[in-house]
Amino acid sequence: MQNHYKEEEKLEPSFIYEAKEHTLIIHLPREFDHHNCRNLKYETDLLMAENYISGIIFDFTQTRFMDSSGIGILLNRYKEIHAGGGKVSFYGACPQVMRVLKIAGIPALMKEYDCKEAAIFG
Amino acid sequence: MKVKKREFMSMKMDSLSENEEFARVVAAVFASRMDPTIEEIDDIKTAVSEAVTNAVIHGYQEKEGIITLEAAVEDRLLTIIVQDDGIGMADVEKAMEPMYTSRPGERSGMGFSFMEAFMDQVEVVSAPGKGTTVTMRKKIGR
Numbered sequence: 001m002q003n004h005y006k007e008e009e010k011l012e013p014s015f016i017y018e019a020k021e022h023t024l025i026i027h028l029p030r031e032f033d034h035h036n037c038r039n040l041k042y043e044t045d046l047l048m049a050e051n052y053i054s055g056i057i058f059d060f061t062q063t064r065f066m067d068s069s070g071i072g073i074l075l076n077r078y079k080e081i082h083a084g085g086g087k088v089s090f091y092g093a094c095p096q097v098m099r100v101l102k103i104a105g106i107p108a109l110m111k112e113y114d115c116k117e118a119a120i121f122g
Numbered sequence: 123m124k125v126k127k128r129e130f131m132s133m134k135m136d137s138l139s140e141n142e143e144f145a146r147v148v149a150a151v152f153a154s155r156m157d158p159t160i161e162e163i164d165d166i167k168t169a170v171s172e173a174v175t176n177a178v179i180h181g182y183q184e185k186e187g188i189i190t191l192e193a194a195v196e197d198r199l200l201t202i203i204v205q206d207d208g209i210g211m212a213d214v215e216k217a218m219e220p221m222y223t224s225r226p227g228e229r230s231g232m233g234f235s236f237m238e239a240f241m242d243q244v245e246v247v248s249a250p251g252k253g254t255t256v257t258m259r260k261k262i263g264r
Contacts, residue, residue, distance in 0.1 A: 031143050033142050033143060033171055033175065034139055034142055034175045034178070034179065035139035035140055035142050035143065037228075038139065041228055065143075065146075065164075065167060065168075065171075067168050067171040067172055067175065067236065068172055068175075068230045068232040068233050068235075068236050069175055069229075069230075071230040071232055072228050072229045072230035072232075073228065075230055076227070076228060095160075095161070095164070096164040096167075096168070099161075099164070100168065100236070103232075103235075103236065103239050104230065104232060
């Protein structure tokens with residue numbers, strides 16, 4: 001029974017969204033690649049259309065791998081929020097994720113925080 | 123020091139986004155015999171992921187197809203080949219320009235730049251209707 005539960009847990013959607021006032025926190029999946037990115041655009045578009053969202057915080061604490069597909073998602077969310085005068089930040093990046101973020105120039109666009117609380121507090 | 127014999131692997135897989143992770147993990151496990159650092163393993167995984175993602179999205183336009191992954195080790199040199207029989211590209215140089223993408227919107231256009239950043243050498247052979255072959259080389263252990 002316990003194993004069965006674990007199997008089901010694996011099938012849960014990998015992105016989990018959380019809202020703190022007008023800030024959207026996106027808990028990114030373990031493998032943040034093209035395969036796992038496919039629904040993110042659609043889901044965030046829907047969330048941003050239905051709610052007033054002035055900022056996004058990306059949570060990388062579960063993420064062990066990211067490639068340029070992940071960067072594409074980050075940059076597009078950044079453009080949308082930045083155009084509306086909002087802020088985008090992130091926390092929890094492991095060394096692989098951090099190297100990819102740096103090569104793509106992300107730290108110049110989004111502030112890095114140590115933890116979720118610090119990111120929310122800004 | 124004894125000269126090690128060349129070692130090789132070859133694998134064919136369906137062009138599916140699920141296989142992006144599969145391919146990069148296979149390449150990383152194959153390369154592990156070279157005793158790479160964690161950073162080198164990450165480099166290999168990222169580069170392979172980029173090449174296979176390109177084959178899935180651009181080569182086969184997210185439709186059916188077969189992608190071949192080959193890897194070889196000779197002394198300290200790792201060679202990885204990702205090959206597809208998809209639509210190919212007329213202008214490889216343009217495709218390799220940083221930030222260029224045939225699909226503006228969700229794609230960053232950084233795929234080839236990432237391969238070049240994480241591997242020592244990247245060669246791309248492609249022509250319209252003839253598929254694409256990406257050959258990447260990296261020295262492991264410096």
